[in-house]
Every structure is written in structure tokens, then in C-alpha cells.
Amino acid sequence: MVKKLIALLFFFGCISIYGQSDDEIPYFPLEKIVLEECADQENSNCLVNLIKEESEKVLKKFDFKTHFPALTVNDTIRLYYHLEIQDKNKLVVEDSRGSAYIYTKKFQTKEYETANEILDDSVSIVLSKIPAIKILNKKSLKYNPQHRVLLLYKVDPSNENRVEHIGDKIPYEGAVIQKIPMFPGCNEFFPQEKAKRCFNQKMQEHIRIHFKYPRKALRNGIDGKVYVNFSVSKEGDVENIRMRGPHPILEEEAKRIVQLLPKFEAGKSNGKPIKTPFSIPINFQLQ
Structure with a gap:
């Protein structure tokens, strides 16, 4: 055998x-994406503020009662955005992605697979709302700096989808350069x-x-x-x-x-x- x-x-x-x-690896100052219109503002968080604003619009309009009928105001929703940029200060929307994750096991079953895909597609629309950007402290592409925004929300479907931002899981301060073990x-x-x-x-x-x-x-x-x-x-x-x-x-x-x-x-x-x-x-x- x-x-x-x-x-x-x-x-x-x-x-x-x-x-x-x-x-020798130039971690700092961190590479950071800012909106061109407010790039001169010190410690500007205008990009994250825009993403929050557009995310809340998406959550407000989403039909949770149809797709997630068991969702309550006690469930936490995580929104994740990965921003892919080109060498020339340009956000590549088609290569960037947005996704949503509800921290409740019942919503991670096959029964809710289609509903989760619909929610992901809705969240991804936020990326198309980002206008011209500027890259501060640009790093060489060989370091593959990763730009991620993670937001946490609660939504109350019983109260016209009242949206509450409860924090940023990892506050965006700039790109992350990682090394594997x-x-x-x-x-x-x-x-x-x-x-x-x-x-x-x-x-x-x-x-x-x-x-x-x-x-x-x-x-x-x-x-x-x-x-x-x-x-x-x-x-x-x-x-x-x-x-x-x-x-x-x-x-x-x-x-x-x-x-x-x-x-x-x-x-x-x-x-x-x-x-x-x-x-x-x-x-x-x-x-």
C-alpha cells in the first residue's frame, strides 16, 4: 500500500x-491616503469621514427586514474597506473592495449566503464615491503597503434603520507594511x-x-x-x-x-x- x-x-x-x-524598511512616516481637497490639513481624516458618511447612507437604505429579518439593534456589523492605489495617486476602484460582516453566527450560515453577498455589493458602492486623492509619504510598491478601513455599526431595523457608529475596529492612521513569520x-x-x-x-x-x-x-x-x-x-x-x-x-x-x-x-x-x-x-x- x-x-x-x-x-x-x-x-x-x-x-x-x-x-x-x-x-532599513521605511515604515514611518506612514504612507497615507487623503482627499485632495483637504490634503493640506494636518492629521486629516477626511477620507475616513467620507467613508463613514457614505457607509451610513448605505446601511440606512439597505433592506435588512427582507434580507436579514432576524437582525436586531444588538447585532454588530463590521464594514471592511481595502483601498488599492496606483503609482500615480489614483484609487483603483475595480481592485479595491468593500465587505460587511455581522457578528452573529446565525447570519454566517448557508441560508444567508445570498443576503451577505447583496450586503457586500451594497457596501462596495461606497468606494465609487471617493473623489480625487493624494498619497502622503509614498512608499515603493515593493513594500506593498496595505490601506484598510474597518468600521463598526449597529442598525435598528425596527426604527427605520437608525444607524449608530460604535467605533473603528482599527483606526486608519496610514498604510500597513507586513512581514510574515x-x-x-x-x-x-x-x-x-x-x-x-x-x-x-x-x-x-x-x-x-x-x-x-x-x-x-x-x-x-x-x-x-x-x-x-x-x-x-x-x-x-x-x-x-x-x-x-x-x-x-x-x-x-x-x-x-x-x-x-x-x-x-x-x-x-x-x-x-x-x-x-x-x-x-x-x-x-x-x-
């Missing part, structure tokens, strides 16, 4: 920057693409070295895919390992492999260590 293992690694919203030490043995000064390949090669090598197809699974013909989620902490340690697969035997083997990962150099956001989530689907196949 031939044993096969296939493991794919996915990064959640992480961009790697290698070839320079943190001291570094796998031991990958040279920090590799070019970016080479560094990514090194990380993935090291991960695959780790899995090949430590993988053992469980004997009980072999005897009983147990196979299938196990999804392993985990985080690399601010200190570079692997933590919060969670598995979901077709059988506990396979889940435990996948967990054992991940537990044996070495200590990483922690991921960073604008130079500060951050907790970074990962997901690895491991496919156990018998032939």
Missing part, C-alpha cells in the same frame, strides 16, 4: 518583505520571491520528515483531508492548534506534525511583532 501526503500552506492577508532589516534556515536577505519559496520548501520538508501515517488508519482504510489552523505568536511560538478532519486519528497526526514546528521569527506589522494565523490542509491518501 502506497502512502501519500499532500500539504498546502496558505497565508492570511500577509505580505513578506525580505532583503532589508527592520531598521520567518522559518529558520531562510536567509532574511533573500529576494522576496526567493524567500517565499524558501519558507514553503522548509515547511514541506518539515512535514515530509515528521509525517507517519497512523497504523490504525492504515489497517482500517481511513483517509481524507485534515484542516489544521494555528497561529505564530508575537514571540514566534506555534500556538492555538485546531484541527478539523474526517477522523480523530488523522487529526491527531496532523496536530503532532504542527506541534513539532520550530520557533519562528515573529511576523511584524509596521515593525511591531504580531500574532499571525496560518491554515494547512493535509490530505491523507491511501492507494
